[in-house]
Amino acid sequence: MNAETKSTDAFEPKIVAFVCNWCTYLGADLAGTNRLEYPANIRILRLPCTGRVDFNLIVKAFEIGADAVLVSGCHPGDCHYTAGNFHARRRWDLFRELLDTVGIDLNRVYFSWISAAEGAKFQKLVTEIVDKTREMGPYEDYKKLVAES
Amino acid sequence: MAKIGVFTCWCGENIARNVDVDKVSEAIAKLPGVGCSMNYKYMCSEPGQSLIATKIRELGLTGVVVASCSPHMHLKTFRKTCELAGINPYLIEMANIREQCSWVHSDKEVATAKAIELIGMAVEKVRRNHALQPIRVPVTKRALVIGAGVAGIQAALDVASGGVEVVLVEREPSVGGKMAGLSETFPTLDCSQCILTPRMVEVGQHPNIKLMTYSEVEKVDGYVGNFKVTIRQKARYVDIAKCTGCGSCWNACPKKNKIPNSFDYNLGNRGAIYIPFPQAVPARPTIDPDNCMRLQSMKNGKELCGICAKKCQTNAINFHDEEKFVEVEVGAIIVATGYQLYSIKKEQENPRIKGYAEYGYGKYPDVVDSLQFERIISASGPTGGEPKRPSDGKTPKSVVFIQCVGSRDNAKGITYCSKICCMYTAKHTMLFKHKVHDGTASVFYMDIRSGGKMYDEFVRRAIEQDGAKYYRGRVSKIEQVMVDGERKYRCYGADTLKGTPVVVDADMVVLAGAIMPSSGVTQLAQKLSVGYNEYGFLSESHPKLRPVETNAAGVFVCGACQGPKDIPETVAQASAAAGKALIMLSQPELTREPEIATIDEKLCAACGACVKACPYQAISIEEIRDRKGNFIKKTSRVNPGLCMGCGTCVAVCPSKSADLIGFTDDQVYAQIESLADVF
Numbered sequence: 148m149n150a151e152t153k154s155t156d157a158f159e160p161k162i163v164a165f166v167c168n169w170c171t172y173l174g175a176d177l178a179g180t181n182r183l184e185y186p187a188n189i190r191i192l193r194l195p196c197t198g199r200v201d202f203n204l205i206v207k208a209f210e211i212g213a214d215a216v217l218v219s220g221c222h223p224g225d226c227h228y229t230a231g232n233f234h235a236r237r238r239w240d241l242f243r244e245l246l247d248t249v250g251i252d253l254n255r256v257y258f259s260w261i262s263a264a265e266g267a268k269f270q271k272l273v274t275e276i277v278d279k280t281r282e283m284g285p286y287e288d289y290k291k292l293v294a295e296s
Numbered sequence: 297m298a299k300i301g302v303f304t305c306w307c308g309e310n311i312a313r314n315v316d317v318d319k320v321s322e323a324i325a326k327l328p329g330v331g332c333s334m335n336y337k338y339m340c341s342e343p344g345q346s347l348i349a350t351k352i353r354e355l356g357l358t359g360v361v362v363a364s365c366s367p368h369m370h371l372k373t374f375r376k377t378c379e380l381a382g383i384n385p386y387l388i389e390m391a392n393i394r395e396q397c398s399w400v401h402s403d404k405e406v407a408t409a410k411a412i413e414l415i416g417m418a419v420e421k422v423r424r425n426h427a428l429q430p431i432r433v434p435v436t437k438r439a440l441v442i443g444a445g446v447a448g449i450q451a452a453l454d455v456a457s458g459g460v461e462v463v464l465v466e467r468e469p470s471v472g473g474k475m476a477g478l479s480e481t482f483p484t485l486d487c488s489q490c491i492l493t494p495r496m497v498e499v500g501q502h503p504n505i506k507l508m509t510y511s512e513v514e515k516v517d518g519y520v521g522n523f524k525v526t527i528r529q530k531a532r533y534v535d536i537a538k539c540t541g542c543g544s545c546w547n548a549c550p551k552k553n554k555i556p557n558s559f560d561y562n563l564g565n566r567g568a569i570y571i572p573f574p575q576a577v578p579a580r581p582t583i584d585p586d587n588c589m590r591l592q593s594m595k596n597g598k599e600l601c602g603i604c605a606k607k608c609q610t611n612a613i614n615f616h617d618e619e620k621f622v623e624v625e626v627g628a629i630i631v632a633t634g635y636q637l638y639s640i641k642k643e644q645e646n647p648r649i650k651g652y653a654e655y656g657y658g659k660y661p662d663v664v665d666s667l668q669f670e671r672i673i674s675a676s677g678p679t680g681g682e683p684k685r686p687s688d689g690k691t692p693k694s695v696v697f698i699q700c701v702g703s704r705d706n707a708k709g710i711t712y713c714s715k716i717c718c719m720y721t722a723k724h725t726m727l728f729k730h731k732v733h734d735g736t737a738s739v740f741y742m743d744i745r746s747g748g749k750m751y752d753e754f755v756r757r758a759i760e761q762d763g764a765k766y767y768r769g770r771v772s773k774i775e776q777v778m779v780d781g782e783r784k785y786r787c788y789g790a791d792t793l794k795g796t797p798v799v800v801d802a803d804m805v806v807l808a809g810a811i812m813p814s815s816g817v818t819q820l821a822q823k824l825s826v827g828y829n830e831y832g833f834l835s836e837s838h839p840k841l842r843p844v845e846t847n848a849a850g851v852f853v854c855g856a857c858q859g860p861k862d863i864p865e866t867v868a869q870a871s872a873a874a875g876k877a878l879i880m881l882s883q884p885e886l887t888r889e890p891e892i893a894t895i896d897e898k899l900c901a902a903c904g905a906c907v908k909a910c911p912y913q914a915i916s917i918e919e920i921r922d923r924k925g926n927f928i929k930k931t932s933r934v935n936p937g938l939c940m941g942c943g944t945c946v947a948v949c950p951s952k953s954a955d956l957i958g959f960t961d962d963q964v965y966a967q968i969e970s971l972a973d974v975f
């Protein structure tokens with residue numbers, strides 16, 4: 148095996164997750180309580196609501212070397228703050244275009260709804276994201292993107 | 297200069313099994329600004345907390361990180377520890393290395409590395425924490441109780457007896473709820489009316505209770521301790537202050553006994569002016585505008601009938617009554633909106649839930665649901681307690697009871713157990729057998745769930761003393777057949793314990809339909825910002841430790857609106873909710889978490905993006921003027937009483953002048969950046 152394949156083999160995706168305190172964070176806690184194992188590649192950042200997540204936070208995560216970013220909050224209608232997740236969703240449509248315009252690969256950004264009762268969904272989603280990102284490989288293109296701009 | 301103490305917990309073996317805690321402490325000790333890094337078996341225990349407190353005092357720590365379980369578990373605990381040790385309770389952060397690390401990653405090396413990173417993030421955050429003071433808000437010493445069934449009645453009486461005013465709102469013309477319509481109650485067979493009606497009278501007379509029947513909550517503004525609730529009083533066409541409840545009007549109504557009475561689930565009849573049942577509180581009538589000839593004729597500019605008004609001695613009837621909106625200020629809200637039965641019929645409003653076409657409910661008159669059967673065997677019911685079947689009024693000799701109609705049936709879309717049907721079905725068989733001695737009661741069940749004091753003994757009595765026949769199996773189909781000129785309902789079932797099919801020709805069938813939350817509860821929940829599950833049952837804050845609180849501060853739940861439950865449990869929960877409300881209302885003032893939005897007024901351009909985005913209308917545009925009153929500029933400003941701290945304004949602010957205390961940009965970016973070295 149040459150050094151290059153070795154480094155690909157050793158690739159461990161690095162995922163940053165912005166989750167809301169009331170639904171997805173508790174969903175992740177529930178996955179723990181139920182001992183639902185998932186890959187350790189995710190670093191959760193607890194925020195009160197996905198409404199708090201702005202575009203720059205996502206970009207920042209890529210800047211420090213994340214290979215994928217997850218934003219996850221409450222289901223529509225379930226927001227602890229009544230409508231924060233609707234704002235997040237509405238903004239998300241804009242974000243997608245913006246991210247696309249600046250050249251960020253949209254396959255590396257995930258948006259989901261996971262309730263406090265959905266530990267199993269959290270486990271499944273994280274596993275999927277890690278698997279997909281592992282397939283895609285490290286997000287080297289971001290560095291190129293920064294170098295070009 | 298920062299001096300941060302990091303305390304890593306083993307949580308017995310829960311963390312230490314999969315995370316090398318010594319390695320973690322060593323690695324964290326090397327981080328800049330970390331003044332001490334140690335680990336201990338149980339940080340939340342008394343010695344664990346003392347260890348933290350001692351280090352805070354000894355070393356003069358400026359910030360604390362506890363790496364242990366979820367902050368939802370123990371953040372409050374450790375905040376108190378800090379406070380007792382003499383530093384501001386907001387100078388602590390937790391790193392969740394149990395639920396989100398040791399419990400979900402079995403590779404010790406990987407989990408240890410992740411724990412170190414999670415703690416590193418918390419260290420970077422706490423470095424930027426500020427001392428915060430809780431926000432103090434005044435409290436209105438008055439409570440609102442929504443729903444006046446047994447839960448709402450109990451909660452209202454308890455709060456009122458605690459010396460606090462209560463506004464009790466009920467959408468029906470009378471208090472009493474579902475319980476007022478029940479026959480007798482398990483496991484004692486007390487008559488439901490005998491235990492409930494004295495309580496109903498008490499709420500009607502209590503000096504601290506303002507009863508608002510035939511009313512609904514229209515709008516809820518404000519926040520914990522300071523709610524402003526608009527209540528819509530529907531037009532009753534009777535002035536209940538003038539009315540004496542003499543009954544001349546409803547006895548004279550030409551439509552008397554001609555209109556199906558919803559209180560009897562349409563098995564009995566009432567008039568156009570009516571009281572739903574004789575023990576109603578208030579014992580004042582209501583006019584049903586859809587069926588009143590006078591009110592109908594007025595639409596065409598005529599004045600027909602009006603007999604009730606002529607009979608009324610006190611001039612209480614007002615055909616020109618209109619709905620009114622009343623605003624009340626309350627400090628706490630108790631939701632007790634109860635339940636309804638799943639409708640069983642083939643057609644369902646909710647597309648996710650399917651009906652039972654195979655049982656013929658709604659098509660065969662003698663296939664009834666359990667609440668209808670309660671009226672049929674109730675002494676106050678339309679048949680005076682004589683079991684008579686609806687189609688021809690004959691006494692049924694053979695009755696089939698089917699349990700779990702909807703409940704625990706994934707194929708129909710309801711997964712949960714309705715909890716009370718096993719018990720009331722046993723009661724139904726007993727009451728039926730007590731009234732029809734030569735009758736046969738056959739029960740089809742999936743499992744008998746009779747947990748509770750004297751509950752299993754009660755079911756055994758139904759089977760052993762009263763001879764109810766229990767078949768463990770489902771009924772696949774009910775057919776209407778004629779046997780010797782008699783209308784029968786042929787139930788095709790199974791006895792899975794014997795492994796044989798069972799066919800019973802019944803005179804009547806009673807379906808124990810699943811319990812669902814009352815109609816309209818989700819709309820109410822949205823007005824109150826209370827969460828609910830996929831079926832509409834309201835969400836409590838914590839299933840074990842905060843069972844009657846909700847995540848909307850100052851809003852409490854009790855009874856079947858939170859989940860299926862029986863009367864004893866409902867009453868216990870109602871008293872619990874009342875107790876919690878009283879505790880809150882007994883404080884001279886309330887404190888709220890200070891983690892709310894702020895606006896840098898120097899930077900703000902008053903564009904109004906945050907005003908539009910705020911879900912709480914907590915932000916407004918204000919003018920800044922100098923002392924002489926000269927206009928300087930406009931700015932957004934946050935009302936700290938209304939802001940709940942979601943941070944949506946921060947994300948939408950184009951000038952970055954909005955920030956969220958406790959989750960500031962500074963803190964969040966530092967947390968992300970702490971990962972830069974390891975990524």
